[in-house]
Amino acid sequence: MSVVSSVRVPYASYLRVYEPLAAFPEPERGHWVQYARRAETPTAQDELRRSLADLAPTPPVPVPVHESGDAFVASVDGVVCVCPWRTRLRGWLAMTELVESLPAPLLDVMLPPVVREQAVADFEAWRERNPDARPWIRTSVWEVPVRWFVLFADEEREYVPAEAEAAPVLRYRTPMVQARRRLARALRTLRETIDEGPLTEGLVDVGRWLEEFHPRSLVELDYGGLVHALPGALLEADRSAADVAEGIAALRDGDGEAAGEAYGRLMERWRAVRDRQFAN
Numbered sequence: 001m002s003v004v005s006s007v008r009v010p011y012a013s014y015l016r017v018y019e020p021l022a023a024f025p026e027p028e029r030g031h032w033v034q035y036a037r038r039a040e041t042p043t044a045q046d047e048l049r050r051s052l053a054d055l056a057p058t059p060p061v062p063v064p065v066h067e068s069g070d071a072f073v074a075s076v077d078g079v080v081c082v083c084p085w086r087t088r089l090r091g092w093l094a095m096t097e098l099v100e101s102l103p104a105p106l107l108d109v110m111l112p113p114v115v116r117e118q119a120v121a122d123f124e125a126w127r128e129r130n131p132d133a134r135p136w137i138r139t140s141v142w143e144v145p146v147r148w149f150v151l152f153a154d155e156e157r158e159y160v161p162a163e164a165e166a167a168p169v170l171r172y173r174t175p176m177v178q179a180r181r182r183l184a185r186a187l188r189t190l191r192e193t194i195d196e197g198p199l200t201e202g203l204v205d206v207g208r209w210l211e212e213f214h215p216r217s218l219v220e221l222d223y224g225g226l227v228h229a230l231p232g233a234l235l236e237a238d239r240s241a242a243d244v245a246e247g248i249a250a251l252r253d254g255d256g257e258a259a260g261e262a263y264g265r266l267m268e269r270w271r272a273v274r275d276r277q278f279a280n
Helices: 028-036 044-055 087-101 104-110 113-129 176-193 198-210 224-228 232-237 240-252 256-278
Strands: 012-020 071-076 079-084 137-141 157-160 169-175 218-222
Touching: 012 071, 012 224, 028 071, 028 079, 071 218, 087 104, 087 113, 087 137, 169 176, 169 224, 176 198, 176 218, 176 240, 240 256
Parallel strands: none
Antiparallel strands: 012 079, 012 137, 012 218, 071 079, 157 169, 169 218
């Protein structure tokens, strides 16, 4: 365990949905009610350590054998909400993305074909039994996708600088109704002002995902391990959600120059982050 806990947090960001307990059917609701009453619940760091532990064996275990019964817990206006980890489902989805993004020789070294084939077979069988299942958490490596920032306002930004042994925290939280409203407005503006492209397609995808959840849910964007890729001064100065909102407002007003400036600031900031991925 000491080896696992010493590994630096992967440079990944997270988009999470916390649903009220009333959104879950029984008997799952009863499980989360009891779970939320615990004095302490696991943190994102705990989830990371468990995931890394599965990658240590030879061959690695890309997908847990059993689904996690853990969740993140938050209180929203006195209402307890939970964000189930669903580690097994997310492992299958992540493996699918990995297969599509890596060349076969490298993929075979990371995950031998026999391991992948078994995981794919297990996923297909599980999907037949759970056709409507979806993750409460989305993950992105070495960036925060622009489409995620659309859901939030600058005043919802929470930044806590690093202190002693604690890593810095940068996140946004907003009610589901606000996230959906902002996404709809942004999508309408983009469709009226620019051609369909990756950003509009990405917003449609996020919108469909959000529609799967209870309307009184909480939506959270967490910079996660990306806080380790940036100096504190850059984190403190990061106003990416404000840049996105400013750019969309400028497009709505027909001010292409202002929209370009906001987009340029955003791209320059995140290009610097992605460049660190390939730094020696």
